[in-house]
Amino acid sequence: MQTKITFNHNQNTWINLTTEDKAEVAQLYTEYQIDKEAVEYSLDQNERAHLDYDKAAGTFVLIYNVPNRLKIDNHYETIPMTFIIKDQILITVTNKRNQYLFFEMQNYLEKFPSMTIFEFLFTSLFIITDAFFPFVEEMNRDRTKVSSKLKEKATKQNLLALSDLETGIVFFISASKQNVVLLEQIKAHAIYKQLSDSEKEQLDDxxxxxxxxxxxxxxxxxxxxxxxxxxxxxxxxxxxxTMRILTVLSVLLTIPTIITGFFGMNMPLPLENNASGWLITIVISLVLWFGLSLIFRRLIKR
Structure with missing residues (x-):
């Protein structure tokens, strides 16, 4: 779906194309004589935030990271969004996952229709950056809930939920750092000198x-x-x-085994003719067992 909006007293045009079809993007770019390489940028979900400027063609291409509202494997990720400025025309390419940003940008433009094309571009980048914060706040709330559950019991499910939060925040850290680098590149670019004071102020914001x-x-x-x-x-x-307890138990259980094994040998032994010999053997085992238990208890307390 293609949307065309004029602004800045009809001096500028904003064209937004919502699609994931390369043919549609290629057709739009061909119509406005934009490099075909930008087609790959526009639909590559793994594209990093970066800036391209073709001085000969007068084309300014900007790829910016935006938050994906739909969770993937129980965590949030980011996706790129394309902005192209050529001949007083701003072209954006969105999809179902980031189309919500188009509506926010559209609402802002309706309130301030006299903005220049670069004012609108930098304001849009501000809106996109601002859209990250609710997701980060949601992850912080989820972290608090997971932490409370882990204090009660460290289950596998709660630990996996904590891992999902860590994965999501890693995506956001990487995306936000790339966006900062991109904005700093714009300030260091030759095109920055051509911007008005108002446009520079929007970029700084x-x-x-x-x-x-x-x-x-x-x-x-x-x-x-x-x-x-x-x-x-x-x-x-x-x-x-747990391992310490099991080790202590295994050592303690060897005592009855050793004693009963000793008296079970086929050779003359003490108490073998005593009718109460079996009871005496058990008593000896218990005495040694409790004695060794006391020794282990004192060692553990140290």
Whole structure:
């Protein structure tokens, strides 16, 4: 589906194409004489955030990471979104997973229809960056719930939920850092000198917001790692305690085996003619068992 909107007193046009079909994207790019290589950028779900500028063709291509609202394997991921500026035309390519951002951008443009094309671009990047925060806050709430459940019982399900949160925050950290690098590249690019003061201000706002996102995701990641390390240590300690108990029990159980085995040998032994010999053997085993138990208890308490 293709949407065309004019703004800035009809000086600029915004064209949004919602599709995952290469043929549709290629047709649109051919119509506006955009490099075919950008078609691959637009539909590659693994494309990293980056900037391309073709001075001869006057084409400004920007790939920006955006949050995917749909969870994949119980965790959030990010996907790229394409922005192209050519001849006072802004082209964006979206899909079902990031189309919600198109509506947010459209609503903002309706409120401020006199924005320039670069003001709208940088404002859109600000809106996208701002869209990350609700997902990070949701992961923080989920982390609190998982932590409460783990305090009650460290089950496999709760540990897997904690792992999913760690995976999701890793995607967000990587995406947010790439976005910051991209915005800093724009400031270092030759095209930055051509921007107006208002456009530069919008870019600075987007960069500040992107850096705040990096700090927030880093903080969430550190807390998750600390939580994970804590419960790993708890599980290791529980395993050590279990192994220690089993080791002590195995040593204690060898005492009756040794004594009964000794008196079971086919040779003259003490108490073999005593009718109460079996009872005496049991008493000796119990005395030695309790004596060794006391020794182990004192050693464990140290």
């Amino acid at each position: 987007a960069l500040i917001e992107a850096k705040q996102l990096v700090e927030m995701t880093n903080l969430s990641s550190e807390i998750l790692h600390q939580l994970s390390r804590t419960y790993n240590n708890i599980l290791n300690n529980n395993l050590n305690d």
